[in-house]
Amino acid sequence: MSGSIRIIGTGPGNLSWCAPGAISALEKSTVIVGYQTYLDQIAELCPQTPRYGNGMRREVERAKKAIAFAREGHQVAVVSGGDAGIYGMAGLVLELLCLDDTAIEVEVLPGITALTAAAALLGAPLMSDFAAISLSDYLVPSETIFRRLRAAALADFAICLYNPTSARRRGIFETACSILIETLGEARPVGLVRAAFRPAQSVQIGLLSELSRMELGMDSIVIVGNSATKIARGRMISSRGYRLTENSANF
Amino acid sequence: MSGSIRIIGTGPGNLSWCAPGAISALEKSTVIVGYQTYLDQIAELCPQTPRYGNGMRREVERAKKAIAFAREGHQVAVVSGGDAGIYGMAGLVLELLCLDDTAIEVEVLPGITALTAAAALLGAPLMSDFAAISLSDYLVPSETIFRRLRAAALADFAICLYNPTSARRRGIFETACSILIETLGEARPVGLVRAAFRPAQSVQIGLLSELSRMELGMDSIVIVGNSATKIARGRMISSRGYRLTENSANF
Structure with missing residues (x-):
């Protein structure tokens, strides 16, 4: 099965404000990548799914890691707090995929922005x-x-x-x-x-x-x-x- | 029980992108007020709850109706597509409440905006x-x-x-x-x-x-x-x- 990346906005950090579509995308994933604070906010979702988290200012590393996982065949969820398209991870992942010749399916999913x-x-x-x-x-x-x-x-x-x-x-x-x-x-x-x-x-x-x-x-x-x-x-x-x-x- | 108004953003119009917090606020309401198109988008939610819908450019009437319902003691949900605070119903309802001396509790709840x-x-x-x-x-x-x-x-x-x-x-x-x-x-x-x-x-x-x-x-x-x-x-x-x-x- 070929790999994919879904870039997911999880909203303000309270699961009451995270859309069902975002949760179902997380449930389809085989690994979740994100800034550690955002991973902590969704700790109770999909507790069995492996996670890769890191700290502030390490977003390029995170995005590269997500692409590496997808290349291995993973269904990758990249999480951003709020909406991933507003000062979030969406642009960086898409930019890096443009430098890459692997056919990785990618989707951006909206969230409630700050x-x-x-x-x-x-x-x-x-x-x-x-x-x-x-x-x-x-x-x-x-x-x-x-x-x-x-x-x-x-x-x-x-x-x-x-x-x-x-x-x-x-x-x-x-x-x-x-x-x-x-x-x-x-x-x-x-x-x-x-x-x-x-x-x-x-x-x-x-x-x-x-x-x-x-x-x-x-x-x-x-x-x-x-x-x-x-x-x-x-x-x-x-x-x-x-x-x-x-x-x-x-x- | 005194009346209240919750102004709710229902997102893009697909329930997968309507937050659980918005749905639970709808479930607490005793009447739902909104532009008819947005009411149609949430038709399957709370089918027993009475609704008051009308057409485009009748938003002042809608807001006044919501306040009238709350004055009668209703727990009113006012729905806007997307986010109620971005070109939606939030401002109008709050403005009208400022002209009103009734103590009506009001809350604005966010949604995924267009x-x-x-x-x-x-x-x-x-x-x-x-x-x-x-x-x-x-x-x-x-x-x-x-x-x-x-x-x-x-x-x-x-x-x-x-x-x-x-x-x-x-x-x-x-x-x-x-x-x-x-x-x-x-x-x-x-x-x-x-x-x-x-x-x-x-x-x-x-x-x-x-x-x-x-x-x-x-x-x-x-x-x-x-x-x-x-x-x-x-x-x-x-x-x-x-x-x-x-x-x-x-x-």
Whole structure:
């Protein structure tokens, strides 16, 4: 039997939010490859299936290992937290397969990505157009990050910040906060979600002026509202512009 | 028992991609409210639970009905296809609740949104920063849409177009194609997915020069690649910039 790779998004890290299609793909696999933290989140699924896990920044090694397993005839599941296609493993595995002449069947399966999980906990901050920007400068120059941030803010997108900070690069987050305040003002609503739908979950809603003092880490997502976002009843709500108080053309 | 509203994203419209948490929230409800097409997609779930469905552009009526049911003491499920927080029902229900003084408990639950479902079928077009833009001018002036499109293209975001066209407003899509070609050139990879993970699914990959001739409808999502997106092995792949052929700092 020839090998295959399924690249699977497991959602926020709580099996209630991992789709049945993802679970059934895991059940079909003969080996599961992933970042160790994500393997731990699905520990109770398919406990008999061998796993290959490793640590942060070893994603190229992980992807190569997945391809090596498939070449041996394995049905490989590569897991990413959230959705594998958003800052996840999908691109890397597909890129490496393009350098490879083996016929390995590959499929990408969607998951609930961090921005939708965070948005749900904050209220409804993404009802209009939005942009997703990673603040990690591991593979992207910080000038590119700041240019995109400024462009998104000036065009009135709501903005989701992935990887807002790590111990190593707090400076990028601080510059990002300054750029956002400079373009949007201090009073723009902002939300911060840590560990969405996991035991350590925390949700904070405040103003842009407070963002640089909020406590955040690798498991955090920041959502900056657009010009139509307000804070009401403890939630961030971006109005899409319905007329709600009249019997108008909306009916 | 006092009433509550759970706003639930049911994913792409195939129950394999609807999270267990969403299904369990539906099972707790005493009435389900939604756009009729989405109610049809979950017809086999909780068949005994009463439903209130209506048609397109009647979302304000739907949201008001949900609140009315909750005021009567119902545990109301409001369903949106995809994720309820992305161009879905979450914002409208929360906005209306803010005009209301009744204490109704409300919760937003995430789903797999159209952009991740489409991206998975196309390959990995969203590995870097991206923007989501709706081409519907129902509530947003077309000038705002075009301004955001141009800003996103110039800042090298991959771009997901929601609601790319309808019979009524083909012109906006054509102008959008012209703006994209003008800023990105004709050779930029683009993907079009219709009815992702549903029986009528279709996936097309091509170049921006071909986009205006692709067949698309209300159930379509368009993803325009960024400068690092190529077409290989029949898929759109956006490189995140890993060095793959050397034993480099990636290991």
